Amino acid sequence: MTTTITTTGDTAKPLATPLRSRGHGANVLRRLVRNPQAMLGATVILILLIMAVAAPLLMPADPFAASMFNRLKPIGTPGYLLGTDELGRDMLSRLILGARLSLFMGVTPVLLAFGIGGAIGIMAGYAGGVLNALVMRTIDVLYAFPSVLLAIALSGALGTGIGNALVSLTVVFIPQIARIAESVTTQVRRSDFVDAARASGASALTIVRVHVLGNVIGPIFVFSTSLISVSMILASGLSFLGLGVTPPNPEWGLMLNTLRTAIYVQPWLAALPGVFIFATSIAFNVLSDGLRAAMEIK
Amino acid sequence: MAALMTDDRDIGGPAQPLLSVKNVVRHFPLGNKGLPFLKDARNVVRAVDNISFDVLKGETLGVVGESGCGKSTMARLMMQLLQQDSGELIFDGETVGSRALPLREFRRQVQMVFQDSFSSLNPRMTIEDSVAFGATVHGVSPKDAIARGRDLLARVGLDPIRFAGRYPHELSGGQRQRVNIARALALGPRLVILDEAVSALDKSVEAQVLNLLADLKAEFGLTYVFISHDLNVVRYISDRLVVMYLGEIVEIGTAEDVFAHALHPYTRALLNSMPSVDPTRRTSVAPLFGDPPNPIDPPSGCRFHTRCPQAQDVCSKRGPAVSTVGGGQVTCLEYEPDSGYVPISIAAAQELA
Numbered sequence: 001m002t003t004t005i006t007t008t009g010d011t012a013k014p015l016a017t018p019l020r021s022r023g024h025g026a027n028v029l030r031r032l033v034r035n036p037q038a039m040l041g042a043t044v045i046l047i048l049l050i051m052a053v054a055a056p057l058l059m060p061a062d063p064f065a066a067s068m069f070n071r072l073k074p075i076g077t078p079g080y081l082l083g084t085d086e087l088g089r090d091m092l093s094r095l096i097l098g099a100r101l102s103l104f105m106g107v108t109p110v111l112l113a114f115g116i117g118g119a120i121g122i123m124a125g126y127a128g129g130v131l132n133a134l135v136m137r138t139i140d141v142l143y144a145f146p147s148v149l150l151a152i153a154l155s156g157a158l159g160t161g162i163g164n165a166l167v168s169l170t171v172v173f174i175p176q177i178a179r180i181a182e183s184v185t186t187q188v189r190r191s192d193f194v195d196a197a198r199a200s201g202a203s204a205l206t207i208v209r210v211h212v213l214g215n216v217i218g219p220i221f222v223f224s225t226s227l228i229s230v231s232m233i234l235a236s237g238l239s240f241l242g243l244g245v246t247p248p249n250p251e252w253g254l255m256l257n258t259l260r261t262a263i264y265v266q267p268w269l270a271a272l273p274g275v276f277i278f279a280t281s282i283a284f285n286v287l288s289d290g291l292r293a294a295m296e297i298k
Numbered sequence: 299m300a301a302l303m304t305d306d307r308d309i310g311g312p313a314q315p316l317l318s319v320k321n322v323v324r325h326f327p328l329g330n331k332g333l334p335f336l337k338d339a340r341n342v343v344r345a346v347d348n349i350s351f352d353v354l355k356g357e358t359l360g361v362v363g364e365s366g367c368g369k370s371t372m373a374r375l376m377m378q379l380l381q382q383d384s385g386e387l388i389f390d391g392e393t394v395g396s397r398a399l400p401l402r403e404f405r406r407q408v409q410m411v412f413q414d415s416f417s418s419l420n421p422r423m424t425i426e427d428s429v430a431f432g433a434t435v436h437g438v439s440p441k442d443a444i445a446r447g448r449d450l451l452a453r454v455g456l457d458p459i460r461f462a463g464r465y466p467h468e469l470s471g472g473q474r475q476r477v478n479i480a481r482a483l484a485l486g487p488r489l490v491i492l493d494e495a496v497s498a499l500d501k502s503v504e505a506q507v508l509n510l511l512a513d514l515k516a517e518f519g520l521t522y523v524f525i526s527h528d529l530n531v532v533r534y535i536s537d538r539l540v541v542m543y544l545g546e547i548v549e550i551g552t553a554e555d556v557f558a559h560a561l562h563p564y565t566r567a568l569l570n571s572m573p574s575v576d577p578t579r580r581t582s583v584a585p586l587f588g589d590p591p592n593p594i595d596p597p598s599g600c601r602f603h604t605r606c607p608q609a610q611d612v613c614s615k616r617g618p619a620v621s622t623v624g625g626g627q628v629t630c631l632e633y634e635p636d637s638g639y640v641p642i643s644i645a646a647a648q649e650l651a
Contacts, residue, residue, distance in 0.1 A: 018448070018462035024422050192418035193428075195379050196478075200432030200485060201405040210431065214422040 028218075031294035038290020044283035052099040061090035063097045063250055072266050083269045085255065086262055091269065095276060098250040101162075102280070105244065105251070106232030109166055113173035114224040120174070121181020122216060126189055126208055136182055143175040151234050155243040165244035169234055173227055180223045184216045218295045225288035229281030236277055252277050307407065307488065308355075310391045315352035316489055316521050317376065317408070322349050322385035324375055328594070344593045345371040347545040348385070353489065358515070358522040360536030360553060362529060362568065364590055368545040369525045373493040376523065377410045389489075406436060409482035413494035415474035419466040426451065426462035429481045436485065443484075450480040454510060472503035476510070483518065491523045496531065508535060529572050533557055541565045544590055544601045551626025561628040564602050600631060612638040 022030075032038050051058060060081065067088035075083045075091075082091040124135040142150070154168030188194065189212065197207045236253020238244035245251035247258065255273040263270045325342035346368045353359050361369055374380040376387065378394065378401060389407065392399035412418040419428050429447035434440055448458035454476040456462075466474055475495065482490055492511070496504045508531065515522060526532050532539065532553070539556045541549040541564065549562040560566045567586045586605050591597050597604045603613035613631055621633035631639040 018426070018459050020463035021424070021465050021468060024465075192412040192414055193420045195374075196410070196412065196418050196481065197431065198379055199377050199405055199408075199410050200435050201402045202431070202435040206435060211420050211423075215420070 024214075024218075028291070028294045032290055035290045035293065037286050038294075041283040041286035041290065044279060045287065048099050048103060048280055048283070051096050052103050055097045055100060058096050059090075059093040061093045063089060063093035064248055065089060072262055072269065074266060075268055075272075082272060083266065085259060085269075091272060094250040094255060095252070095272065098252045098255060098273070098276070101245055101249060101251040102232060102236070102253070102277070105162070105165065105169070105235035105239075106228050106280070106284070109169035109173055109231050109235075110224050110227045112166070112170040113177050113227070114220065116170070117174040117177030118181045118217075118220050118224075121178035121183075121220070122185045122208065122212065124178070125182040125185025125216075126204065126212060128186070128189065132182070132186075136179070139175045139178050142171070143179065147172045147176075147230070148234065148237065151238060152241065152243065155238050160243055160246060162245055165235060165238050168238075169231055172234065173224075173231065176227065177220065177224055181216065181220045184219045185212060188212050188215045222288055222292045222295060225291060226285060228284040228288075232277060232281055232284075308390070312355050314355070314391055315388075316355045316390055317353040317523075318350075318388040319352070319372075319376065320350050320386050320388060322372075322375055322382045322387070323347055324371055324380060324382050341594055344545045344596060346375060346382075347596075349542075349545075349547055350385075351540055351547060351550055353521060353523055354538070356519065356521055357537040358524055358535050360532040360539045361523060361525040361542065362527065362532050362539060363542035364568075365527060366590060366593070367542045368593075369527075369542060370493055372542070373410065373491050373523070373525055376491055377408060378404065379410075406485045407487050408489045408491065409485060409487040410491040410493060411475070411478050411482050411495040413497055415471050415478055415498065416466060418478050419474060421466055424463050424465060425456075425469070425477045426458070428466075429477065429484050432481065432485045447480070447484060450483055451477070453483075453514075454480045456480070470503075472499055472507060475499060475507055479507075479510070479514070483514065486518075487520070489521045489523065491525070493525045494527070495524075497526060497528060504531070511535070529569065541568065544593055544596055546601060547629065548602065549626065549628045551624075551628075555624065555626055561623055561626060561633065562602075562630050563606050563608055563632075567605075567607070608632070608642060610639055 067084070070080070070084050070088040071086060073080050073084040073088075075081075077083055080090055080092070082095065085091055085094065120135060120139070124132045145153075151168050151172045154171055155165055158164035158168060194207060194211055197211050202210070233253075235244055236251070236256065239251050239253035240257040242257070245254050247254065252273040256270075256277070259266075259270040259273070324346040325344050328341040328343065349368075349372065351359075361372070363369055371380065375382050378387070387394040389399055389404055394404045395401055419425065423431075426444055426447045429450055430440065430443035433443035433446060438446070448462050451458045451462055456473060456476055461469070461473070461477075466477070469477065475498075478495075495511075496507050499507060511522070512535070514520060522535075524532065524535055536553040539549075539551060539553050540547055541556070541562065543564050549556065549560065549565045551561070556565060557569065560569055564586075571586065588605060591601070591604055597614065599612075599614040599616055600606070600609075600618050603609040606613065610631075616631070616637070618629045618631045618634060618637070620627050620629050623633050631637040632641065
């Protein structure tokens with residue numbers, strides 16, 4: 001049967017342009033910009049990003065230059081604005097350079113897990129039935145471990161190093177993101193517009209691409225951004241335990257570790273990397289909450 | 299009918315049913331949600347149990363019944379959104395899913411309008427994109443698909459300049475249902491299944507949409523399957539009626555015949571449950587009591603015997619077969635000769651004696 005769709009209108013005539021409503025993305029952005037908390041978080045993250053990118057320009061001193069005579073200077077020492085660490089290295093410079101590794105360790109595993117876990121969850125959610133059960137029950141096995149324990153166990157098994165820490169953190173986040181992706185996709189798959197698309201003869205891949213993805217990517221992304229702070233803290237924890245970043249590279253978690261012996265001598269100094277970790281994770285969480293709020297409205 | 303005659307896709311001529319539903323069965327297993335391979339084979343919901351009927355070319359076939367009787371499952375089976383356990387669909391002489399009529403081709407000729415106008419439109423798509431989507435799936439260029447989509451929007455009463463670029467949440471329920479109708483027509487279908495398509499609309503909008511449906515039917519030579527629980531609407535729009543009870547068909551007949559003298563006791567009870575606004579035609583017969591029995595474990599014999607006002611002992615023992623009475627067909631022991639059912643008049647006489 002070779003029938004063609006007959007066009008009742010004259011396609012040659014130029015299309016009158018209809019009034020366009022603002023799209024979903026533009027609406028979300030507009031509401032996000034109007035949320036002061038989210039904007040504060042975004043500002044903090046922006047400052048951290050500038051710190052990370054322009055670190056060589058911003059650092060007042062060489063972050064690797066140790067000095068036995070200037071160990072553990074307090075905050076505010078002339079020449080050392082934020083003091084010096086246990087090897088006499090400039091704290092401010094190390095904190096600025098540390099933003100690179102800390103942000104990298106916070107964002108990369110979440111991005112990787114967003115891609116992999118999101119794909120697994122959407123596939124399982126759209127397929128449903130036995131495939132869904134097989135995939136999700138496998139995921140549940142990983143999900144059953146506390147995330148800190150799993151990260152340490154995997155890192156311990158894989159060995160020290162940034163690459164191995166990234167892999168173990170990614171594996172920790174994949175089940176969490178996959179579960180969210182699966183539940184959102186299952187919900188969307190049951191809507192009538194997916195049935196209508198199936199009724200028009202579209203393939204599963206086309207339906208997922210055109211109709212499902214746009215409706216599930218937002219919630220999955222919001223959930224993922226809320227994991228960035230967890231990832232940073234876990235990465236810091238791994239570094240603290242000597243499993244992630246190795247000395248002398250500056251990373252906030254590692255700095256917290258090496259300075260812990262100085263906590264009775266210079267408590268404020270020892271807490272500084274923790275303050276940066278705290279501020280960064282709060283900033284990501286606030287931005288993620290703002291994003292969620294901006295997306296919830298129709 | 300004029301448009302129908304000239305439809306080059308017509309194969310069997312006007313006498314051949316457009317869609318024949320033959321012995322279609324669909325049971326839903328009550329499985330374990332997390333582990334669906336551990337399902338209980340005995341406990342199934344008999345949503346659609348051995349149903350056969352024809353949809354004639356150019357007609358509007360009304361399907362009525364209480365909620366939970368399997369109307370929507372049947373609509374989804376007819377649209378092949380659900381796969382039947384057994385039985386087959388024959389569309390204009392060709393078995394659906396066979397090489398002569400693959401599923402993809404069938405879906406171009408049969409479309410559906412859903413009850414929930416909001417859930418049936420993608421909230422992230424402009425309505426012109428929603429209407430144009432089906433055509434692009436079948437290889438029409440996006441530009442042509444959009445152009446045709448705008449024509450259809452204009453045809454269902456939505457000015458493309460004002461509405462084409464809008465999102466579903468910016469439209470009212472009636473406007474959204476017009477969009478859904480436009481989308482259903484975008485592939486040029488011959489059969490449109492309207493599953494409670496006007497039930498969620500308020501009365502004045504409902505009337506407008508019903509008139510629109512009637513106009514479109516004449517213009518495009520469509521055949522409708524109109525599923526509804528609203529008997530007044532069904533009476534207004536239908537040529538023939540299918541009455542369902544608990545996953546089975548109890549009666550089929552022309553709308554005129556069924557409303558004038560229903561054959562099946564269930565149909566009579568259903569019609570009597572219609573609220574009458576005419577004080578001279580008060581409802582005198584008691585309506586049905588209670589809910590329909592559980593479709594997991596339907597009653598023995600005739601499924602209606604537990605609620606039937608004229609049930610006899612035999613009704614719980616043997617299931618009725620289809621009897622042809624006048625122009626219609628009914629599934630009730632009362633009309634089966636030698637079934638053991640004592641006709642009402644004789645039974646009343648025996649009671650007196």
